[in-house]
Amino acid sequence: MKKRxxxxxxxxxxxxxxxxxxxxxxxKVSSFSTILTEIAxxxxxxxxxxxxxxxxxxxxxDFEPKPSDMRIVAAADLVLxxxxxxxxxVSRLQExxxxxxxxxxxxxxxxxxxxxVQHGDHSHDGEDPHWWHSVRNIIRATKSVRxxxxxxxxxxxxxxxxxxxxxxxxxxxxxxxxKVKVAExxxxxxxxxxxxxxxxxxxxxxxxxxxPIAGVSKNAQPGSKAVxxxxxxxxxxxxxxxxxxxxxxxxxxQEIAKETGAVFSGKLMSDGLDPKVSTIEGMFKHNVSTIVDxxxx
Amino acid sequence: xxxSPIRRAVIAFLLLLAMxxxxxxxxxPRVQAVVPVAAVVAKKVQLALAFTAKxxxxxxxxxxxxxxxxxxxxxxxxxxxxxxxPEQGGELVFRVDWPTGGPxxxxxxxxxxxxxxxxxxxxxxxxxxxxxLNFP
Numbered sequence: 052m053k054k055r056x057x058x059x060x061x062x063x064x065x066x067x068x069x070x071x072x073x074x075x076x077x078x079k080v081s082s083f084s085t086i087l088t089e090i091a092x093x094x095x096x097x098x099x100x101x102x103x104x105x106x107x108x109x110x111x112x113d114f115e116p117k118p119s120d121m122r123i124v125a126a127a128d129l130v131l132x133x134x135x136x137x138x139x140x141v142s143r144l145q146e147x148x149x150x151x152x153x154x155x156x157x158x159x160x161x162x163x164x165x166x167x168v169q170h171g172d173h174s175h176d177g178e179d180p181h182w183w184h185s186v187r188n189i190i191r192a193t194k195s196v197r198x199x200x201x202x203x204x205x206x207x208x209x210x211x212x213x214x215x216x217x218x219x220x221x222x223x224x225x226x227x228x229x230k231v232k233v234a235e236x237x238x239x240x241x242x243x244x245x246x247x248x249x250x251x252x253x254x255x256x257x258x259x260x261x262x263p264i265a266g267v268s269k270n271a272q273p274g275s276k277a278v279x280x281x282x283x284x285x286x287x288x289x290x291x292x293x294x295x296x297x298x299x300x301x302x303x304x305q306e307i308a309k310e311t312g313a314v315f316s317g318k319l320m321s322d323g324l325d326p327k328v329s330t331i332e333g334m335f336k337h338n339v340s341t342i343v344d345x346x347x348x
Numbered sequence: 349x350x351x352s353p354i355r356r357a358v359i360a361f362l363l364l365l366a367m368x369x370x371x372x373x374x375x376x377p378r379v380q381a382v383v384p385v386a387a388v389v390a391k392k393v394q395l396a397l398a399f400t401a402k403x404x405x406x407x408x409x410x411x412x413x414x415x416x417x418x419x420x421x422x423x424x425x426x427x428x429x430x431x432x433x434p435e436q437g438g439e440l441v442f443r444v445d446w447p448t449g450g451p452x453x454x455x456x457x458x459x460x461x462x463x464x465x466x467x468x469x470x471x472x473x474x475x476x477x478x479x480x481l482n483f484p
Contacts, residue, residue, distance in 0.1 A: 230480040234439045235412030237432075347412075 078204055079152070081124045084111065084133040085323035086183040087157060089331055090196050091131055094215045098207050099200070102127075108297075108325040111137055116144060127152040128203055131196065134158030135180035155199050157192045158182050164251045181321065184253035184338075186226040189331060190219050225332055232339050233257045240346050244285060244293040244313070246304055249321035253338075262290070264303055278307065285311040292316040292345035297325055316345025391433045394460040397425045401446060401453035409441040433461060437484045448475040459483045 080101045082088040088103040095101065104120045105111055111133065116124070124130055125148040132138050134156035145154060164179040182188045197215035201208040233241070241259040243250055248263035262284060264277075285293070285307065293313045295301035297320045308315040319341060320334045328337050397406065399421070407417035410431050418425065446453045455471045461483075469481040 227478065227480075231441050231478055234409070234441050234480045237411060238434070238436075238438065 078128045078200065078207075079123075079126055080129045080131060080200075081120075081127040081152070082131040083114075083116075083138055084131060084157075084183075086189065086331060087131040087133065087192065087196070089324070090189070090193050090218075091129075091200075093218045094193060094197050094211055095200055096210060096214050098204065098210060105323070107323070107329050111322050114138075115140055121148050124148040124150050124152070126150075129199060130154045132156050132158070133180065133182075135161075135163065135178045135182060137180040153199060153203065155195065157195050160195050161188050161191050164255065166248055166251060179248070179251045181249045182252055183323065183331070184250055184321075185256045186222055186229060186335065187256060188252060190222050190226075193218055193222070221332070225335055229257060229335060229339050232343050236343050236346055240291065242288050242290045242346075243342060244281070244290055244304070244307070245319060245321070246294075246296045246301070247321070249296070250319075259342075262288075264307065278303075282307060282310050285313055290346075291348060294319050294341065294345065296321040314345065314348065316348075317341045389432065390430050391462040392428050392430050393433055393462065394428045395426070396458040396460075397421070398456045399423055399444075399453065400455075401450060403444045403446045403453070403455075405443075405445040406455075407443040409443070410438075435463075437461075437467070437482070439480050439482050441478065441480050442471055443476070443478045444471065444473065445476045446474060450474055457481060 077097075078095065078099045080091045080095065080099050082091055082101055082103050083105050085103065085105055085107050088101055088105075091099060091101045102123050104116060104123070105114055121144070124144060127150055130144075130150060130152050132141060132154060135158035137158065138144075141154070141156075144150075158180060161182050165176055166179045167176060182192075193215050197211050200211045204211075238258060241257075242262060243254060243259045244262045244264075246263070247265045248261065250259070250261050250263075253259065254261045262281060264281060290311070290313050293304050293308050293311075293315055295304045295315070295318045297318050301315070301318065305315050307313070319338045320328060324330065324334055328334055395408070395416075399406075402423060403421065405417065405419050406421050406425075407414050408429075409415065410429075415429055415431060416427065440457075440459075442455065442457065444455055452472060452474055456468060457471070458466060458468045460466045467483045469483065471477065471479050471481065473479075
């Protein structure tokens with residue numbers, strides 16, 4: 052009898068121990084953007100497990116999910132996408148995984164800038180996908196992620212709201228820091244020459260003119276006529292510094308620097324976070340300091 | 349064409365000589381005129397500051413350099429500065445240190461440029477505040 056009571060009590064205890072564990076099941080979030088990974092981890096805190104499918108330093112323009120990514124997406128509660136046509140694989144991802152998780156196209160909730168996309172010998176109008184170079188867009192994206200997590204798990208809404216509010220306060224301070232740093236540069240020197248057309252949102256927010264060598268993708272090769280025109284434009288505008296990007300080959304921009312007399316002033320982080328600078332704040336501080344200090348000389 | 353070879357050569361040479369200015373112009377490398385960025389000269393601008401609550405310190409930065417600062421300023425301050433100020437306007441960074449934990453305070457800045465154009469901007473905050481004001 053004693054033995055039976057002991058076993059019964061043990062089962063009851065085990066059930067009681069298991070129950071809170073089930074209640075605290077974490078939300079599974081799949082992220083296809085290094086920027087959204089930071090946002091989801093910060094807003095979700097201890098209530099989410101975020102899988103970063105796109106790792107820092109990987110070019111999102113060229114990324115394709117592997118079968119191991121598909122398995123994780125299949126079980127996700129929320130799938131975060133950069134959107135604005137960045138993830139060309141998104142319909143295949145949905146079809147192949149059959150995920151019941153919500154696909155949140157974060158970029159599509161944000162205002163768009165138009166640009167010309169070059170495909171071989173023809174071009175068409177497209178959307179600039181690099182929305183994360185605007186702190187204001189990152190604040191908007193944080194609100195989208197907060198709202199979606201709260202919809203999936205209403206009981207955690209107070210936590211997600213508090214985490215998002217603290218993060219937005221930090222982002223607003225970062226936006227102020229960028230404005231103060233940019234103010235070190237006279238307005239007529241705010242001209243940004245880079246490898247590809249990735250800094251449109253940054254330029255719009257902080258009063259720069261972008262002069263890219265290539266189009267939206269780093270794979271786009273500039274024609275000799277375009278390079279000659281850019282060299283003339285750099286000379287005419289009196290641009291003092293040119294920049295390359297973390298993933299791109301800096302050879303073309305170094306050649307342009309040699310031709311124009313502008314100084315090659317370092318690499319910018321264009322397509323998300325990298326292993327050395329792995330936070331959004333770090334990315335802005337690196338990019339803005341590199342740009343302003345380069346153009347000030 | 350008749351005449352001695354020497355005569356023909358001399359005529360050809362003279363023709364070429366006559367066409368030289370045109371040939372030089374046509375074959376000269378095209379040089380893109382580089383328009384230098386216009387230098388912005390230092391101009392006198394007038395500034396008037398008014399505070400709803402007196403800060404412990406206020407400083408103004410232009411292009412990253414502190415150009416004016418004052419500990420315990422009066423509720424209203426008026427002064428002029430000589431800075432490179434383009435006709436289309438510029439930016440000033442204001443660092444205002446209101447007492448930490450105090451109520452929300454405001455500062456009004458009125459800038460009058462060399463052409464007597466007046467622009468007003470406001471800044472709100474509690475504790476230390478750093479903000480860029482655009483004129484215009």
